[in-house]
Amino acid sequence: MAQFNNLMEIFKLLDKSNCKKCNLPTCMAFAAAVFKGQKQLSDCPLLDSEIIKSHEGQSTHKNPLEQQADEFGANLKRKISAIDLASAAQRLCAQFEDNKLTIKCLGKKIGVDGQGNITTDIHVHSWLTTPVIDYVVNSSETPVSGQWVPFRELEGGKTWYRLFGQMCEKPLKKVADNYTGLFADMLELFNGKQVENHYDSDISLVLHPLPKVPLLICYWHPEDGLESDLTLFFDSTAEDNLSIESIYTLGVGLTIMFEKITLRHRQ
Numbered sequence: 001m002a003q004f005n006n007l008m009e010i011f012k013l014l015d016k017s018n019c020k021k022c023n024l025p026t027c028m029a030f031a032a033a034v035f036k037g038q039k040q041l042s043d044c045p046l047l048d049s050e051i052i053k054s055h056e057g058q059s060t061h062k063n064p065l066e067q068q069a070d071e072f073g074a075n076l077k078r079k080i081s082a083i084d085l086a087s088a089a090q091r092l093c094a095q096f097e098d099n100k101l102t103i104k105c106l107g108k109k110i111g112v113d114g115q116g117n118i119t120t121d122i123h124v125h126s127w128l129t130t131p132v133i134d135y136v137v138n139s140s141e142t143p144v145s146g147q148w149v150p151f152r153e154l155e156g157g158k159t160w161y162r163l164f165g166q167m168c169e170k171p172l173k174k175v176a177d178n179y180t181g182l183f184a185d186m187l188e189l190f191n192g193k194q195v196e197n198h199y200d201s202d203i204s205l206v207l208h209p210l211p212k213v214p215l216l217i218c219y220w221h222p223e224d225g226l227e228s229d230l231t232l233f234f235d236s237t238a239e240d241n242l243s244i245e246s247i248y249t250l251g252v253g254l255t256i257m258f259e260k261i262t263l264r265h266r267q
């Protein structure tokens with residue numbers, strides 16, 4: 001399908017009430033985010049479902065790193081057919097049954113077959129699909145080390161960390177600042193584990209988006225004129241078990257999911 005040629009084409013579709021329910025200050029800012037590929041039309045709760053449907057798949061201007069990630073996902077789907085899923089189960093900390101792997105993602109069971117098809121009882125977010133297949137194809141025998149490092153200290157994180165800060169840590173901090181139930185949701189809905197506070201943070205919580213790719217979220221409340229802060233840490237072995245593209249996608253995908261949960265609580 002054709003691309004949007006400019007952001008006014010997107011803006012014309014919107015309600016123009018600047019209601020902020022999309023977590024952006026104006027409809028114009030939202031149109032710009034859609035044009036850059038950072039938001040989807042469906043992120044505006046006021047937009048008619050017929051309009052969303054008629055523009056579904058209409059491509060937007062993605063940045064080169066995001067385009068790279070799309071191509072990467074297509075390559076992975078081709079590679080999974082060469083994997084012996086039965087013998088891969090142990091390496092992946094997964095179960096093999098009925099010709100498919102069952103992998104725990106955020107406490108939920110996700111099935112993966114030899115063609116890269118994903119099955120689950122829950123709604124599968126598109127941001128989870130590529131990392132799951134990447135994990136099946138590329139995860140090594142390396143066990144989790146228990147040593148936490150920030151995204152920028154991962155080998156491939158040097159290229160991606162600015163974008164990761166903008167697209168993941170900054171908006172997630174905003175969610176934590178404005179929605180006090182965020183960490184309780186992480187514990188209850190996504191099998192999070194509160195851990196001993198790391199790096200003098202006020203809250204330290206571990207999630208497992210994939211069995212061998214845990215992430216530690218540390219949050220510091222605002223205090224004495226200092227702003228709050230939030231940092232995501234990954235296991236030092238993360239890149240042995242998942243590519244940096246997929247680690248980035250997981251972080252940003254989780255953030256978007258939590259933004260949507262917050263939005264539902266406000267309505």
Ligand code: SF4
Nearest residue numbers: 019020022027030044
């Ligand atoms: S939610 Fe929709 S109508 Fe409201 S500000 Fe965002 S784009 Fe505009």
